[in-house]
Amino acid sequence: MATPMPVALIDDDRDLRRATAQTLELAGFSVSAYDGAKAALAELTADFAGPVVTDIRMPEIDGLQLFATLKGMDGDLPVILMTGHGDIPMAVQAIQDGAYDFIAKPFAADRLVQSVRRAGEKRQLVLENRMLRRAAEDAQETLPLIGQTPAMENLRKILRHIADTDVDVLVAGETGSGKEVVAQILHQWSHRRKGNFVALNCGALPETVIESELFGHEAGAFTGAQKRRMGRIEHASGGTLFLDEIESMPLATQVKMLRVLEMREITPLGTNEVRPVDLRVVAAAKIDLGDPEVRGDFREDLYYRLNVVTISIPPLRERREDIPLLFSHFAARAAERFRRDVPELSENVRHHLATHAWPGNVRELSHYAERVVLGVEGGAATPLPSQPTGGTLPERLERYEAEIIRDALAANDGDVRRTIEALGIPRKTFYDKLQRHGINRGGYASRK
Ligand SMILES: Nc1ncnc2c1ncn2[C@@H]1O[C@H](COP(=O)(O)OP(=O)(O)OP(=O)(O)O)[C@@H](O)[C@H]1O
Ligand SMILES: [Mg+2]
CATH class of the missing domain: 3.40.50.300 (P-loop containing nucleotide triphosphate hydrolases)
Incomplete structure (x- = not known):
């Protein structure tokens, strides 16, 4: 069963307060009754889940002042004013200022219940939207953890x-x-x-x-x-x-x-x-x-x-089914950042996605997606097994070596120290090899 809608009722007249509270309770609301604005303000919060029903004429803080205070606290909180005959012009003004409704005394129970019910439904919608918006904001703050494996x-x-x-x-x-x-x-x-x-x-x-x-x-x-x-x-x-x-x-x-x-x-x-x-x-x-x-x-x-x-x-190689999903995410993000279109995936790119070992895992994949979007990868840039696999053994080894160096660079964002460490070769040898294979280290620098 749904929890009953709460209603805050404020009236300094004890008998009227009791009678009104009873009317609302009988209609299924859960009423918190207060004998004055002060007592109500001490308890009401900006996310109060139901409407507020208040008398206008009250000592100390009157109903209109209470309405103004509540409005400052939460502009969407529905406030229903109960007014004596002489206060109707004031109540009309309050409606223009955003009060939900006013009810002239004496009133029929039905009239009050209907107004409170409608105000309550409206309140529920407002709070639901508020919650959804907050959830959406929270979700945006959180970094996505993509993957369906x-x-x-x-x-x-x-x-x-x-x-x-x-x-x-x-x-x-x-x-x-x-x-x-x-x-x-x-x-x-x-x-x-x-x-x-x-x-x-x-x-x-x-x-x-x-x-x-x-x-x-x-x-x-x-x-x-x-x-x-x-x-x-x-x-x-x-x-x-x-x-x-x-x-x-x-x-x-x-x-x-x-x-x-x-x-x-x-x-x-x-x-x-x-x-x-x-x-x-x-x-x-x-x-x-x-x-x-x-x-x-x-x-x-x-x-x-x-x-x-x-x-x-x-590691990414143990959850390969996530690769296409991650790649699309990073490609879309890169396209937006670099104001490019996401290109059609070439056979080379598909092949690379499907067969590469991704030693640099998701980071390497994200940089690869950026390079594909920028057009520096995806054509003939990386020698792939889909390209001629033939040739003499030394030729094939050469190609293989170049690929390993490119992968290491990609995995380490073009950072020389880390790449050299990963490859386990002396710095000079590394630079010699870059030159021999025509690899441009700059293309691998982090674009965070
Ligand atoms: N599941 C994932 N979904 C979306 N993005 C991811 C995912 N995993 C990693 N990334 C992204 O990949 C990059 C690398 O991730 P992260 O920095 O968390 O790795 P790490 O394990 O800390 O790496 P390192 O050990 O090198 O510091 C980041 O840009 C991160 O946002
Ligand atoms: Mg880290």
Whole structure:
């Protein structure tokens, strides 16, 4: 059964208030009766779900003032005025100002009930629309997690379950697989979205600054610390702390981080002060920290502390059915951004989508979609197996090598250091090969 529609009734006359309340209760409304505007205003909120019925003549705050106050609070709240004979001109003015209706006293019960019913229906519609709009706004804020494979459906289900709990989460997945998207969703889908989402790349910070970044410092805590600075952990208090590339956190910091996770408090550098923090920690790792072989000297105790819940995002090659969906999404987005049309997919592009291993996962796919839209890919740019596969062994190896280098560049946004690392070759060899294969590194730079 639907919950009865609430009605707020305000009348200073006790007998009339009781009689009117009874009329409305009998008609199926749930009435909150108040003997004056003050009492009503103390309880009514902007999202009050039903109409307000008020007498005009009341001591202190009269019905018209109450109407004006309510209108300021929520312009869509329907207010019905009950007026004595002499107040009709005022009531007409109030209607022009947006009051829902007025009813001249004495009135027939029917007349009141009908007006309240209509006002209630209108109210319900307004609130429904409001809710839909808010939901739409929320949805827009949230980054999309595209994918219809069972793995992705499952991932979304888990995220829905744990997002609004305070449990710490370890997100594992290859580069570009969506770890940060997952972390942001955990934040957005929780009450913590009102706080900060603080992302900290543990691999990118030099060891010398990571601690003052994390914990903050007092002025003069060390050379160069001129001003007091709030650390990132404290900044994330009330929100979410995202520790990206946790596997590259320096050992000394790991010890301190473990303490933060256990005690939920920090001590800024240069102080003895202990400050409590209200945190949800989401950590991301590209490697399997659960495997002692792989974990290396990453602290086992920190791993176990982080690993309350581990979410593993499968690599794109293990959910190939999502590739077309993701590609269309990124191509449409790129087309809009670059003011181009989404091109017809060439045989080359189709083939690439269907056969490529996507070592850079979703990020690589998104950059590929951008290049296709920009027309720098999709023609003969990438040697594909659909092109002549023949030739001598050295020729074929050459082609294969060029493809591997292009893939590595794409997976690493054209970042030379990371590409070289991924390929495991000396810098000079890398540049020599670029030149020999006529590969333009610039074409792979991130276009975020
Ligand atoms: N399921 C998905 N739906 C839509 N976009 C996605 C999805 N997964 C990843 N992306 C997009 O792909 C890009 C890479 O994702 P993200 O930054 O989350 O990867 P990551 O796992 O953190 O990578 P890295 O380890 O290299 O930091 C982002 O632009 C992100 O928006
Ligand atoms: Mg990331």
